[in-house]
Amino acid sequence: MPLVAAAPLLRFMWTATLLLVLMALVVVLVLVLRRMVEELRAERQARDRKAVHQYLMRAALGQDRGPPPTALARLDRAEIAELVSELASVVRGEMRRRLAAAATALGVLEHELARSRSRRAALRARSARRLPLFATVAAGRVGAALARLLEDPVPEVRVAAATAAVEVDAALRTRACERARHDPAFARRLALRFWERLGELEPATLAELARDDDPERLRLILEAAGRGRLLALAREAVAALDHPYLPLRLAAVGALVEMDHPRGLAALEQLVEAADPALRLAALTLMRQEPRPAFTPLAVARLDDPDPRVAFRARELLVRLDPERARELGVVPREQAA
Amino acid sequence: MSAALLTLLTALAQLVALALFGLLLFQQLFYAALLGTALFALVRRPPQRATRGLWSELVDVAPSLTIIVPAHDEEATIVDSVRALLALQYPRFEVVVVDDGSRDGTLARLKEAFALEPIAGPLPQRLVRAPVRQVFESRTLTRLTVITKANGGKSDALNAGLELATGELVCSVDADSLLESDSLLRAVEPFVRDETTLAVGGTVRVANGCRVEAGRVVRAELPRRWLPRLQAMEYIRAFVMARLAFAHFGALTIVSGAFGLFRRDVLLTLGGYRHDTVGEDFELVVRIHRYARERGRTYAVHFVPEPVCWTQAPERWRDLARQRIRWHRGALETFFAHADMLARPRRYGAPALLGLGTLLLIDVVGPAVELLGWLLLPLFWSLGGAWLELALAWVALAAGGGIALSCGALVLEELELARVPRARDLLRLALAGVVENLGYRQFINLCRIIGHLQWLRGATGWGRITRRRFDRPTPAETPP
16 A cells, blocks of 8 residues: 555654754744844944944044044944945045044954955955045055956956046056946946046046947946036037937937037937937937926927827926916816916 | 455555645745745845945936836825835936726825826827826926826726836836835846846835834834734745745746836836736736747846835735735736746746746645645544554644744844844744644635636636725734
8 A cells, every 4th residue: 555655754754844843943942032132232232333433433533532442342344344434435535534544443444355355246346345445545455456356257346346446546547447448347337437437537538438339338428428517528429419329319419418518409309300209209208307498399399299108298398397388388277277 | 345446446545645745745845945045045145235335336327217106095095105105215216106096085185295287188098998087297296297097907007107107117016015215226226237137026024013104114013913914924935935036046927016126118018017917917027037038038037135115914814815816816817828838948947937837836736735635634634544644744744844934934034134123023923934834824725726716717806905004003003
């Protein structure tokens, strides 16, 4: 009989399962106890974090910090590094340099350098973002680490390293630009901040890189130029207006509009009158992102567009731009407006 | 009856019983494998970042996003929900609320709260079936659009929102769900890091018992009532264990309708949500897999455990039954609409084999097997001998295995996410993990079988589930 033959196995299975349940419950109980201990320690941990935060703040302000608080010994390096990173995002100039010196004395630089060699890409990228803080106190080591991270196999790490390298010094910036010129990772949206920072610091270099053949890279560069209102790139944006790749053309129009360049509005007018409804819709969507009074006539011109999507967007834009005019033109139903 | 025939029949009965047991064993081993995979995936992911750090990393590169909120008779919560959504931490987003033929004052509340201005003229409705009545723009908030339309169901409402969405991504959120303030930032990360990402799902948790102020969970608490608490444990197991594991294998076929992010262009290419199913969220994700694989496109559907969306779980057995019957019907509708994918595993890969295969074995066959096993248990027990061993093994594996899996999921949750508010809540959840296997799970299986029967009869419709305002505790939840 098959069941008789399976009986020993069945017995083993139910006893083993019961043991497993018991073990699982014990593990949960251990976790409950662990959590109870953590809850008891949480208050002290919060106090420790506050004490270290104050110590770092005093260091950044150049005030007498006194002896390091005992809390420093109780917090691990990762937590101190997190606090330093939080402060680094709000301090500038001399305060930043003093914060870097204090953090280096606490071993945070060593911690970040060790993390830059982590097996986890996300940790390497995070380290790359934090390393520029320490460039004033350990330029050589920071530069070497960033140069190594620029060659990292993971695109996200390379982009983070290049974005950080731009902040550090001219030599590293040149190296980052060389990388960005050929690396396809820099044609991804992830690299937008890199292009933005480069445009702020070296608009001429950005303009030179904008003479690139890769339409995706150029699109990002123009978006960055638009955000930064970098008129130095207006010529490249104007040239891109005739590019066959539609997203690049739209980015060029967007950039010129953001730069307040006269060709921007003219290009929008052209798009709004295009035969292809997808282009007209794209133009109206672009205007909707950052509505300006100058767009009102363009919206009015498309109120009766044969494509209902375009007409709707035009009406919607007009309601946002000029509600009074919208009422006059019957875009808001009369009874509702009354 | 001859002795030989009796022996043959007994042997046959034993073989059938062993086959049922084998299926249960397979199911539990499969879940254990999912638990192991989820542990692996959680351990490998980088440590969580504070919101501020995440914001500074993503603020420039985060794609624009449209949140679509279908609402039907939500006058009690809609204004708070929309205000909370508008206050989310995300650089570029808009909210489109779709009033899907509400019979209460949903639209009136919205008009009053947000100074809505109607837009005249014909409205685009390529994807929508029930007529769109009016679109409103807010005079005070440029990021809010409200659509009012005849009732056409959730899919139709989502499609109406999709039609007017302008963001690169769209996020579907139920009107009665509450998002944590940084949930969009966390959920959008995979789209930024991996440009092949087409959809992302986040964790959904039970909000019953939580303290909610102005549409936001200000203090997470466990539900005081047992029924939602059992669901809280069930949600942890489903999201922390199963979805994470499926996503790890590239086989995630469900992104919850309560909170999911999608590429808008892909949704438009696919023609939006389907109208002929009550499992529109599940069906859409399967269709996304299908679309990408048929075009040989490199793509990913991710699951991120950190972004949390809080939802109200049914507090009455009747409501729970309605919800689960509907979910099961939706799953079956999706499965049979795409069953051909299973026949071509080379082409459709992990989503077909793991996603739809699991659905077949665990959701279609599983409930019947498990319920049949429990029904036959007294008979096995009374027969004694080897049958008794089978009965004991059945109870141990079905109930004990379930308890072990729940504990395992809780361990994962505590070690890697630690979102259970307090130590005592962890203990309560563990207790719920035990209780859940002694009645609740069997009830859910029964609902699935009813769902199956309803699907066979061709039933449609959502059924009504009673919900209440978040910030109004029920008597059982009022602190003494």
